[in-house]
Amino acid sequence: MTIRNAWGLVFTFVVLAALVFAGAAWFLNVQQAKPSSTLSAESPSAILMRTSQDFQTARDYQKKSDYVTARSYYEKALPAATTPAQEAQIKFNIAAMTELDGDYVKAIQLFKEIAANKSYSALFRATAIQELGLIRYGFYDARVNGVDIPGETFKGEPYASFKTDDLNRSYRNLFEYAAGIYPLGPSEAYIALLYSVDLLNSKATTTPDGIAMLARINASAAAAEKDVQRVKNDPVAAARIPDILVHEGLALTNLAVLGATSPQRVEAIFKDALQFATITGMMSGNFAPYHYASFLSRYYGIQRSKNVRSLLTVYRQSNAANIYKTVSSFFQDVRTDPAITGERKNVVTLGRMDPDFRAYLISLGWHETDFPSPKIQ
Numbered sequence: 001m002t003i004r005n006a007w008g009l010v011f012t013f014v015v016l017a018a019l020v021f022a023g024a025a026w027f028l029n030v031q032q033a034k035p036s037s038t039l040s041a042e043s044p045s046a047i048l049m050r051t052s053q054d055f056q057t058a059r060d061y062q063k064k065s066d067y068v069t070a071r072s073y074y075e076k077a078l079p080a081a082t083t084p085a086q087e088a089q090i091k092f093n094i095a096a097m098t099e100l101d102g103d104y105v106k107a108i109q110l111f112k113e114i115a116a117n118k119s120y121s122a123l124f125r126a127t128a129i130q131e132l133g134l135i136r137y138g139f140y141d142a143r144v145n146g147v148d149i150p151g152e153t154f155k156g157e158p159y160a161s162f163k164t165d166d167l168n169r170s171y172r173n174l175f176e177y178a179a180g181i182y183p184l185g186p187s188e189a190y191i192a193l194l195y196s197v198d199l200l201n202s203k204a205t206t207t208p209d210g211i212a213m214l215a216r217i218n219a220s221a222a223a224a225e226k227d228v229q230r231v232k233n234d235p236v237a238a239a240r241i242p243d244i245l246v247h248e249g250l251a252l253t254n255l256a257v258l259g260a261t262s263p264q265r266v267e268a269i270f271k272d273a274l275q276f277a278t279i280t281g282m283m284s285g286n287f288a289p290y291h292y293a294s295f296l297s298r299y300y301g302i303q304r305s306k307n308v309r310s311l312l313t314v315y316r317q318s319n320a321a322n323i324y325k326t327v328s329s330f331f332q333d334v335r336t337d338p339a340i341t342g343e344r345k346n347v348v349t350l351g352r353m354d355p356d357f358r359a360y361l362i363s364l365g366w367h368e369t370d371f372p373s374p375k376i377q
Contacts, residue, residue, distance in 0.1 A: 043236070044089035052080035055090070062097065071097035088120040092128065099135060104147045108132060112156070126182035132159075133174050133190065168194050179220075185227030186240060189247035192220035196254035205260050214260055217251060224248050232276075239280050245273035246291055253295050263299050270295060284314040285323025287330075294346045297353060305353050312350060312357040332364040 048055040058073035074093045081087035095110035114120060114128035136149045143149065154163040154170060162173035172194040175187040195217045204210040224244050231237035249269040255261040270292035277288050293311040296304040315323065315331070334340050334347050351358035351371045358371055 044083070044085040045236075048077065048080065048086055048089065052077045055080065058093065062093075065100075067097040067101040071101070084119045085121060085124070088114060088117070088124040092124065095128070095131075099131070102145055104135060104144060104149060105152050108135065108149075108152045112159070122182040123184075126178045126184055126187070129174065129178035129181065130184055130187045133171050133178070134186070136171060137190075168197065179223070183223045183227060185224045185231070185244040186247070188220040188224040188227065189244045189251070192217045192224065192251035193247050193254075195220070196251040199260075200254040200258060203258065205258055214255070217255065221248050221251060235280075238276070242273050242277040242280065242282065242286070242288055245269055245276060246288055249273060249295065250291060253298070256295075256299060266295060266299075267292075283322045283324060285319060285327050287327055289314050290327075290350075293350055297349050298346070302353070308350065309354045309356075312354045315357055315360050317360055317363045328364060331361060335361075335366055335370065 049059065054073045054077035058070045058077060061067075061070035061073060071094055074090055074097060078087065078090050081090055091110065091114055095107050095114065098110060099107035111128040111131050115125045115132075117125070132153050136153065139149070150163075150167060150170065153174070154160055158177065159174070162177065163170045164173070172191060175190045175194070178184065179187045179191060195213050199205065199210060199213045199217065202210065205214055225248070228241050228244055232241060249266055252261055252266040252269060256263050256266050270288070273288045274292065277286055289311040293308045296308050296311070313319075315327075320328070330340070331347065334343050347361070348371055351361050351366070358366075358368075361370075362368065
């Protein structure tokens with residue numbers, strides 16, 4: 001099953017994802033590159049909402065998930081743009097509607113056009129490039145609706161120069177290109193995670209390459225946290241923060257497994273992710289509790305089983321109304337989908353540790369025999 005997912009990551013290989021719930025709101029409202037508690041009022045999007053009826057109408061259709069009609073009104077709103085920032089915002093929204101409507105070939109082309117326009121700010125250009133990466137990591141598979149997402153992404157320069165034999169390294173190069181224009185938190189968090197996967201696989205933390213890789217991971221993690229500080233007071237841009245922190249937490253988990261950082265550092269990041277998920281109004285059944293619980297079970301084992309069970313209480317059939325469809329679909333698909341079965345071991349471990357979570361999984365199609373004895377209590 002191929003679906004748009006959120007935070008569908010593993011530790012030893014990467015099935016990364018864009019944060020759909022917050023992301024769709026955030027990337028349609030690119031913010032000015034300065035911290036301010038009144039930032040959203042000065043954003044190009046906010047100005048256009050006051051000055052363009054077509055932009056307002058487009059937003060209404062967007063909220064109804066009528067992306068085709070929303071795109072047509074965003075296109076009508078283009079003449080209302082009086083600055084390059086407003087024009088870039090409208091074109092970004094057009095590209096986003098195109099993506100959400102499933103025309104990935106066209107969407108990739110439109111994001112590349114925004115990235116190439118030097119009259120637009122570094123923030124807009126970097127966000128467009130970042131979205132090229134998030135399109136890929138919003139799905140389990142690289143081919144979606146018959147479209148080879150990486151093939152379209154790494155077409156033409158400079159994108160062709162980023163392509164390697166390793167798909168995750170190719171996307172790491174892409175995120176580094178975006179971060180070189182403007183160090184956005186999602187890009188930096190992905191960079192840290194993708195490097196950490198390579199480091200975990202090599203286990204060579206004391207070689208010159210390993211030392212350099214470790215430094216790059218820590219630098220990107222610091223840059224991601226700095227961007228969190230930039231946007232945390234803006235209610236729109238802050239919607240990306242849980243996504244940023246979960247990716248950073250997964251990167252640091254890999255370092256902790258290698259003994260290259262402390263588990264306390266990792267746990268602090270996951271706690272922040274949970275806090276910001278609440279602050280930004282996400283439903284409780286998002287991916288942050290799962291990844292936090294996975295870290296605890298993986299690093300501490302039965303020693304932290306009580307904490308693991310506490311985190312997993314949000315995943316219950318009785319709480320189904322507060323669990324994102326992408327989350328329940330992930331738990332359902334991870335049992336058999338070959339694109340993500342590498343994460344199955346973590347889910348099984350948690351199911352063995354928490355009988356109620358195991359019951360929830362069984363309600364999604366798992367079987368008791370999927371959780372071999374002895375159960376972990």
